[in-house]
Amino acid sequence: MSVNTLNWLLVSYSLLCRWLVLYCSCKDDGSNCRLISASLSLPVLEKNGDIILGGLFSLHDTVVEPSLSFTAMPDLFTPFRFNFRTFRWMQTMIFAIEEINRDGTLLPNITLGYKIYDSCSTPHHALKAAMDGSVCHGTVPVVIGDGGSTQSLVVARILGVFHIPQVSYFSSCACLSDKNEFPAFLRTMPSDFFQVDALVQLVKHFGWTWVGVIAGDDAYGRGGANIFLGACVALHEIIPKNRAQDAISSIISNIRNSRARIILVFALEQDAEALFLFSPHSRTGLTGIQWLASEAWSTATVLSTPRKYHNILQGSMGFAIRHAEIPGLQTFLHRLNPKNTDNHADPFLVSFWEEMFQCSLAVPAEGQKNNSQGKPPCTGAEELKSITNIYSDVSQLRISYNVYKAVYAIIHALKAMRSCVKGKGPFLLQSCPDLQNVQPWQLLHYIKHVVYSTTIGDEIKFDENGDPVAMYDLVNWQFRGNEGIEFVIIGKFDETNTALNQKLQIQEQNILWNGNQTKVPLSVCSSICPPGTRKAIRPNFPICCHDCVVCAAGEISNQTDVIECERCLPEFWSNDERTACIPKQVEFLSFTDSMGITLLVISLFGSFSTCVVIVIFSCHRSTPIVRANNSELSFLLLISLTLCFLCSLTFIGQPSKWSCMLRHTAFGITFVLCISCILGKTIVVLIAFKATLPGSGVMKWFGPAQQKAIIILCTLVQAVICTVWLTVDPPSPHRLMPRESALVILLCDEGSYVAFGLVLGYIGLLACLCLFLAFLARKLPDNFNEARLITFSMLIFCAVWVAFVPAYISSPGKYSTVTEVFAILASSYGLLCCIFAPKCYIILLRPEKNTKKYLMTRTG
Known part of the structure; x- marks a missing residue:
C-alpha cells in the first residue's frame, strides 16, 4: 500500500470515527445518544419512492463547525455563502427524477425518490451526508455527487468499502480513476x-x-x-x-x-x-x-x-x-415559492429565497420594519422570473447537464436490471438481481456497463476507469x-x-485575446530557435531558457535549435532569413540604375552639345573666328571630343571581355587625339606670332601637313601602347567577392598596370606640354587669344585627372568605374566649354566682333 493511500485511509478513518461519535453508531434504541444524533442530523430534502437516489451538493461554500467538547451538546453548524449555481444542479436532479416518474416508460410501475444533502463544500459534511443516507440507514443504493474532488475522495473511499455506487457530476481529479482505491466511483465529468x-x-x-x-x-x-x-x-x-x-x-x-x-x-x-x-x-x-x-x-x-x-x-x-439544452428546466426552476405547500419540506428553500431576494422570511418583532439582521421581510409573493442570475440562467447548462446524465445513467442501469432474463444473469449461477430489493453492488455492475444516448445524441458510457x-x-x-x-x-x-x-x-x-487583441500573445522563456538562428545559453536560467541569436551575414542555419551557424562559400551569401545560401547579387554600373542613367544622360548631352558646336562652326566656317587657328584642327578637335563623350558609354553596362578591352583603348586613343589637336592649335598660335617677325621662316615648318603629322604621330604612339597592352595582358572582366559583402562586383581588371599607367601617363604628358605652351602664349597681344582659352581648359583637364588618381584607388566596387567615367566627362566638358563656348558666344550673340579687323587688333 502506498504512503498516499495510507494517509487517505487515516484521514477517512478519523472523519468516520468523529462522525460516529456524534451519531452513536446509528443506533435506534431510544437512548440519550439517539437524541443527540437527531439534534445533529443534517438537513435533508427527501421524497419517498420505490427506489431512492442519494444526492450530495455543496449548496453553501463554507461552514462554521460547532465546538466538540464531548461534555455538552454541541451547537449546530452554521453555513455561509449560499451557492445559486449548485442549487440549480440540485434542482436539475429533482427535475430529471420527476421527468422520469411522469414519463413512466423507462421504469414502469416504479417510482423514484431522493434524499439530497448539503455537503457545504467540506469533506467532513460530505462524509456525514454519505453515512447518513447510504451506510447507516441503507435506504440509498446509489449516490449522485459530490461536486468537489476533495469531498468525493473522502466519500468514495467509504462507499467503495460497501460497494455503493457513486456517480459524480463535477469531480474531475485524475486520482479518482484508480479503481484499486475507488472501486465504486464513476462520473459523468471527464478526468x-x-x-x-x-x-x-x-x-x-x-x-x-x-x-x-x-x-x-x-x-x-x-x-x-x-x-x-x-x-x-x-x-x-x-x-x-x-x-x-x-x-x-x-x-x-x-x-x-x-x-x-x-x-x-x-x-x-x-x-x-x-x-x-x-x-x-x-x-x-x-x-x-x-x-x-x-x-x-x-x-x-x-x-x-x-x-x-x-x-x-x-x-x-x-x-x-459540453453544454446542452434541457427542455422545460427553466420553467421547473421558476416553480419554487415558500408559500407553495409542496415546498414546505425543503430545508434549503428559506436560505435560497432570502439570499435571492435579500430579505427575511422571519416575521419581525412588533414595531420593527426589519428583522434582527437588518433585512426587509419577504412577502412570499416575489417571483423568480423577475430576477436574472446564475440560478435561472439556462444558456450554459454544463454541470447541470452532467447531473441530468448521471440520473439517466442510473435509470438505464435499473432498466437493464429489470430486463435481466432468469438463468442468464451476470451474477453467481447466472442469477438476476431483485429490483424490489436493489443491492448496491449489483447496481454498480449495471452502471459500469450502461450505454445510452441522450436526447441531443450524445452517447453516454463509462470506460474501465469509470470515466466518460x-x-x-x-x-x-x-x-x-x-x-x-x-x-x-x-x-x-x-x-x-x-x-x-x-x-x-x-x-x-x-478569438479575441486580452485587451480585445486579435494577435496571438507571446509567452516564451525561450522559443525554439528557428532556422536562421542559433542557440546561445542564457546564464543563471533554466535549461529551457536561451537566446536565439540571428546568424551573422554570410552564415546560415537550416535546422531548428542549432548551436553554430555555417558559413557560405565565397560566391554565395545568406538569404534574409539566414536559412539558405544563395548566389550573391551581381553589381556593376548598369544602364538601369540611377547612377548609370545619370552618367548616360550627361554623356549624351555632352556629345549632343559638341555636335551642336560642329553645326554652328559649319554654318559659320567662313567667318574669321572659325577660320582662325586652322579650322580643320577645330573640327577635328570637336570630333575627338564627341568620341570622348561617347567613349564613356563603354564603361556602363555589364563588363565583358570585349567591352573591357574597348573601354580603356577607346578612352586612351580618343583623349590623345583630342590633346594632340589642342597641342597642334597651341603650337600654331605660338608660331603665328613668331612668324610675323621680319625674316622669319618658321611658319613653313608648321604648315597644315606638319600639323596633321604631329597629330598622327602623337596618336600613333598611344595606339602602339594600347596594342602592346591588348597583346600582352589585356583588361578582362573580374569578379570581386568580398566575404563581408552580399555582392559580387563585376569590374574590368586593368590587366597590365604598367600599360594602364603608360596610357594615363602619356595623356598626362601631352596635357602638361600643351598647358606649358599655352601658358607661354597666354599674353600674346590679340583681342581674341585662343592660347588663353586653351590654358584654362588644360588647367581644368589636369586638375580633374590629378584628383582622379586617389579617388579611383579609394573608391570601392563599381564606384571606381563611376569615378573614371566622371573624370572623362568632366575633362571633356572642360575642354568643350573653355575652348568653344567663347567662340560660340561671339558667333551667335556678338557678330560685330567676328571680323578680321577686330581679331587682329592688338591689345595691351
Missing part, C-alpha cells in the same frame, strides 16, 4: 487527465513555452497542476484555503516578476475568485496577462458578471464540458461592452478523435 492533455495541446498549438501555473489547495487543483507541470514552468503557486491577503499578494508579485504572459489557474471558482480579488494597486502590470481557465471556472458567472473583473479577465480562455468520453468546448471570454462578458465557443477537444493532431480544433479567427 482532469484529459483536460490537462487538452491544455497541453492548446499551449503547444500557440507556441507558449513560458507558462505560469496557479493551483487551488485541494485535490482538484494540486492534482491537475501536477499533471500539467513540465520541466520548465515560469512559476508554480498554490492559492491557500484561508485566502490570506498576504499570500495572494505574494502570488501576484511572483506573476509579475516571472514575465510570463500566459497563466493557467487550475482551481475551483471560489479559489479563482479569491485570486482575482486583489486590490486595484496590485493589478498594475497584470492587465496584459492571458489567463487560461480550468473547466471549474471557465464559465463561472461569479467571475464573468462583475465589471471589476472585466479588464483583467477579458480574453480568458479555457475548456468547458472526454469532450470539451474551448470557450473564449469576449467583452461585449454594456452586455458584459460572453462565452464564445472557439474550438473543441474530442478525445475520441484518434487522428494525429486532430483532437484539438480551433477557429483562431474567432
Whole structure:
C-alpha cells in the first residue's frame, strides 16, 4: 500500500470515527445518544419512492463547525455563502427524477425518490451526508455527487468499502480513476487527465513555452497542476484555503516578476475568485496577462458578471464540458415559492429565497420594519422570473447537464436490471438481481456497463476507469461592452478523435485575446530557435531558457535549435532569413540604375552639345573666328571630343571581355587625339606670332601637313601602347567577392598596370606640354587669344585627372568605374566649354566682333 493511500485511509478513518461519535453508531434504541444524533442530523430534502437516489451538493461554500467538547451538546453548524449555481444542479436532479416518474416508460410501475444533502463544500459534511443516507440507514443504493474532488475522495473511499455506487457530476481529479482505491466511483465529468492533455495541446498549438501555473489547495487543483507541470514552468503557486491577503499578494508579485504572459489557474471558482480579488494597486502590470481557465471556472458567472473583473479577465480562455439544452428546466426552476405547500419540506428553500431576494422570511418583532439582521421581510409573493442570475440562467447548462446524465445513467442501469432474463444473469449461477430489493453492488455492475444516448445524441458510457468520453468546448471570454462578458465557443477537444493532431480544433479567427487583441500573445522563456538562428545559453536560467541569436551575414542555419551557424562559400551569401545560401547579387554600373542613367544622360548631352558646336562652326566656317587657328584642327578637335563623350558609354553596362578591352583603348586613343589637336592649335598660335617677325621662316615648318603629322604621330604612339597592352595582358572582366559583402562586383581588371599607367601617363604628358605652351602664349597681344582659352581648359583637364588618381584607388566596387567615367566627362566638358563656348558666344550673340579687323587688333 502506498504512503498516499495510507494517509487517505487515516484521514477517512478519523472523519468516520468523529462522525460516529456524534451519531452513536446509528443506533435506534431510544437512548440519550439517539437524541443527540437527531439534534445533529443534517438537513435533508427527501421524497419517498420505490427506489431512492442519494444526492450530495455543496449548496453553501463554507461552514462554521460547532465546538466538540464531548461534555455538552454541541451547537449546530452554521453555513455561509449560499451557492445559486449548485442549487440549480440540485434542482436539475429533482427535475430529471420527476421527468422520469411522469414519463413512466423507462421504469414502469416504479417510482423514484431522493434524499439530497448539503455537503457545504467540506469533506467532513460530505462524509456525514454519505453515512447518513447510504451506510447507516441503507435506504440509498446509489449516490449522485459530490461536486468537489476533495469531498468525493473522502466519500468514495467509504462507499467503495460497501460497494455503493457513486456517480459524480463535477469531480474531475485524475486520482479518482484508480479503481484499486475507488472501486465504486464513476462520473459523468471527464478526468482532469484529459483536460490537462487538452491544455497541453492548446499551449503547444500557440507556441507558449513560458507558462505560469496557479493551483487551488485541494485535490482538484494540486492534482491537475501536477499533471500539467513540465520541466520548465515560469512559476508554480498554490492559492491557500484561508485566502490570506498576504499570500495572494505574494502570488501576484511572483506573476509579475516571472514575465510570463500566459497563466493557467487550475482551481475551483471560489479559489479563482479569491485570486482575482486583489486590490486595484496590485493589478498594475497584470492587465496584459492571458489567463487560461480550468473547466471549474471557465464559465463561472461569479467571475464573468462583475465589471471589476472585466479588464483583467477579458480574453480568458479555457475548456468547458459540453453544454446542452434541457427542455422545460427553466420553467421547473421558476416553480419554487415558500408559500407553495409542496415546498414546505425543503430545508434549503428559506436560505435560497432570502439570499435571492435579500430579505427575511422571519416575521419581525412588533414595531420593527426589519428583522434582527437588518433585512426587509419577504412577502412570499416575489417571483423568480423577475430576477436574472446564475440560478435561472439556462444558456450554459454544463454541470447541470452532467447531473441530468448521471440520473439517466442510473435509470438505464435499473432498466437493464429489470430486463435481466432468469438463468442468464451476470451474477453467481447466472442469477438476476431483485429490483424490489436493489443491492448496491449489483447496481454498480449495471452502471459500469450502461450505454445510452441522450436526447441531443450524445452517447453516454463509462470506460474501465469509470470515466466518460472526454469532450470539451474551448470557450473564449469576449467583452461585449454594456452586455458584459460572453462565452464564445472557439474550438473543441474530442478525445475520441484518434487522428494525429486532430483532437484539438480551433477557429483562431474567432478569438479575441486580452485587451480585445486579435494577435496571438507571446509567452516564451525561450522559443525554439528557428532556422536562421542559433542557440546561445542564457546564464543563471533554466535549461529551457536561451537566446536565439540571428546568424551573422554570410552564415546560415537550416535546422531548428542549432548551436553554430555555417558559413557560405565565397560566391554565395545568406538569404534574409539566414536559412539558405544563395548566389550573391551581381553589381556593376548598369544602364538601369540611377547612377548609370545619370552618367548616360550627361554623356549624351555632352556629345549632343559638341555636335551642336560642329553645326554652328559649319554654318559659320567662313567667318574669321572659325577660320582662325586652322579650322580643320577645330573640327577635328570637336570630333575627338564627341568620341570622348561617347567613349564613356563603354564603361556602363555589364563588363565583358570585349567591352573591357574597348573601354580603356577607346578612352586612351580618343583623349590623345583630342590633346594632340589642342597641342597642334597651341603650337600654331605660338608660331603665328613668331612668324610675323621680319625674316622669319618658321611658319613653313608648321604648315597644315606638319600639323596633321604631329597629330598622327602623337596618336600613333598611344595606339602602339594600347596594342602592346591588348597583346600582352589585356583588361578582362573580374569578379570581386568580398566575404563581408552580399555582392559580387563585376569590374574590368586593368590587366597590365604598367600599360594602364603608360596610357594615363602619356595623356598626362601631352596635357602638361600643351598647358606649358599655352601658358607661354597666354599674353600674346590679340583681342581674341585662343592660347588663353586653351590654358584654362588644360588647367581644368589636369586638375580633374590629378584628383582622379586617389579617388579611383579609394573608391570601392563599381564606384571606381563611376569615378573614371566622371573624370572623362568632366575633362571633356572642360575642354568643350573653355575652348568653344567663347567662340560660340561671339558667333551667335556678338557678330560685330567676328571680323578680321577686330581679331587682329592688338591689345595691351
